[in-house]
Amino acid sequence: MSKFSRIAEILAEDGIVGPAGFHPAVPASESWLERAHDPAYVQRILTGTATRAEEKAIGFAVDARVTQRSLHATGGTVVAARLALEHGLACNTAGGSHHAGPHGGAGFSVFNDVAVAAATLIADGDVQRCLVFDCDVHQGDGTARIFAQDPAVYTLSIHCARNYPTDKATSDRDVALPDGVVDAAYLALLPALLTQSFAAAAPDIVFYNAGVDPHMDDRLGRLSLSDGGLAERDRRVIGFFRERGIPVVGVIGGGYSRDIDALARRHTILHRVATEFR
Numbered sequence: 001m002s003k004f005s006r007i008a009e010i011l012a013e014d015g016i017v018g019p020a021g022f023h024p025a026v027p028a029s030e031s032w033l034e035r036a037h038d039p040a041y042v043q044r045i046l047t048g049t050a051t052r053a054e055e056k057a058i059g060f061a062v063d064a065r066v067t068q069r070s071l072h073a074t075g076g077t078v079v080a081a082r083l084a085l086e087h088g089l090a091c092n093t094a095g096g097s098h099h100a101g102p103h104g105g106a107g108f109s110v111f112n113d114v115a116v117a118a119a120t121l122i123a124d125g126d127v128q129r130c131l132v133f134d135c136d137v138h139q140g141d142g143t144a145r146i147f148a149q150d151p152a153v154y155t156l157s158i159h160c161a162r163n164y165p166t167d168k169a170t171s172d173r174d175v176a177l178p179d180g181v182v183d184a185a186y187l188a189l190l191p192a193l194l195t196q197s198f199a200a201a202a203p204d205i206v207f208y209n210a211g212v213d214p215h216m217d218d219r220l221g222r223l224s225l226s227d228g229g230l231a232e233r234d235r236r237v238i239g240f241f242r243e244r245g246i247p248v249v250g251v252i253g254g255g256y257s258r259d260i261d262a263l264a265r266r267h268t269i270l271h272r273v274a275t276e277f278r
């Protein structure tokens with residue numbers, strides 16, 4: 001959890017965020033959350049009455065602090081999405097909790113921020129169609145389930161086959177990789193996936209989950225990308241859609257290490273690459 005504040009510090013220290021500072025996140029409203037999640041589940045989280053089974057699925061106790069963090073991370077992705085519509089590209093310093101599904105949280109995800117933001121933009125009439133381009137090493141199963149019956153949101157997930165969750169969902173496009181994939185093989189997949197998902201989704205906005213857990217040093221990932229490989233991945237994904245005038249929302253996704261400083265720095269690759277498109 002301490003990685004989030006460290007990410008913000010590093011972005012400020014390194015001048016990635018200018019003197020004007022961050023656009024502050026707002027807490028997600030109940031009506032936003034209910035566009036992606038069962039209202040009864042949302043109520044239990046908001047009132048601090050999540051069941052033991054729900055906390056077990058999420059992987060930690062949901063206390064008031066965790067709830068506030070989840071509400072702001074989710075609201076941050078909504079803010080970033082609106083900024084992306086205005087400026088073309090915006091990145092959250094959190095977000096990408098893609099295991100939360102229609103009926104509840106899972107896998108360190110209380111609310112599915114990308115699903116909430118996509119559904120909110122559509123409900124508000126800001127966009128008609130969304131593409132979720134998910135490069136976190138774990139399948140975006142929650143997102144896939146939330147939008148399984150919704151043709152307005154196209155979900156793509158590039159993940160490691162032998163990784164959480166064991167019970168995979170069905171995205172519009174799933175790319176399940178074997179263990180140990182390195183930079184060149186990973187990057188070689190992107191052109192066709194970008195072209196095909198863009199054609200199939202015809203998106204008004206793209207949500208990009210830039211999880212850093214495919215990194216070779218990640219504790220959970222099982223893939224073998226380098227820092228340079230992650231940067232090139234981010235550059236190709238963002239660049240493809242920006243060249244076509246499609247707004248892009250970046251979220252940080254997963255990353256797991258006991259070295260918080262190294263991990264936070266790895267997450268800021270997304271924001272550093274994003275500055276190339278200013």
Ligand SMILES: [Zn+2]
Pocket residue numbers: 136137138211213253254255
């Ligand atoms: Zn992950």
